[in-house]
Amino acid sequence: MPELQLFLDGEPLAARPGQTVGAALTEAGVTSWRTTLRGGRPRGLFCGIGVCFDCLLMVDGVPNQRACLTPARDGMELETGTSTQTRPDKADTDDTAPGGVVSGSVAAMDGGAEV
Numbered sequence: 001m002p003e004l005q006l007f008l009d010g011e012p013l014a015a016r017p018g019q020t021v022g023a024a025l026t027e028a029g030v031t032s033w034r035t036t037l038r039g040g041r042p043r044g045l046f047c048g049i050g051v052c053f054d055c056l057l058m059v060d061g062v063p064n065q066r067a068c069l070t071p072a073r074d075g076m077e078l079e080t081g082t083s084t085q086t087r088p089d090k091a092d093t094d095d096t097a098p099g100g101v102v103s104g105s106v107a108a109m110d111g112g113a114e115v
């Protein structure tokens with residue numbers, strides 16, 4: 001299957017047709033591409049289905065795109081570290097989700113689990 005050429009912070013990144021940006025990044029060994037606002041903790045794919053908003057990044061100049069839902073396209077320009085959590089019901093917290101519940105990704109990271 002022919003490869004697509006994406007650019008991650010200006011560096012070439014291969015993807016396959018039908019892959020999402022998140023899948024292409026993960027296949028290339030990139031596991032985080034933004035950090036939380038308050039604690040600077042790394043974020044990348046977590047749920048993989050568009051629910052958690054952990055995987056935000058800039059795509060072709062548009063911020064806050066979910067990598068797990070964005071289909072890879074040839075020539076796509078990806079920029080890390082510039083997107084932030086914007087979902088109104090989920091502030092970009094490091095330790096707790098609304099209601100004081102520890103989020104799954106943070107709990108896993110704090111416990112040293114690889115996610």
Ligand code: FES
Pocket residue numbers: 044045046047048049050051052053054055056066067068069
């Ligand atoms: S990984 Fe959860 S929304 Fe993309």
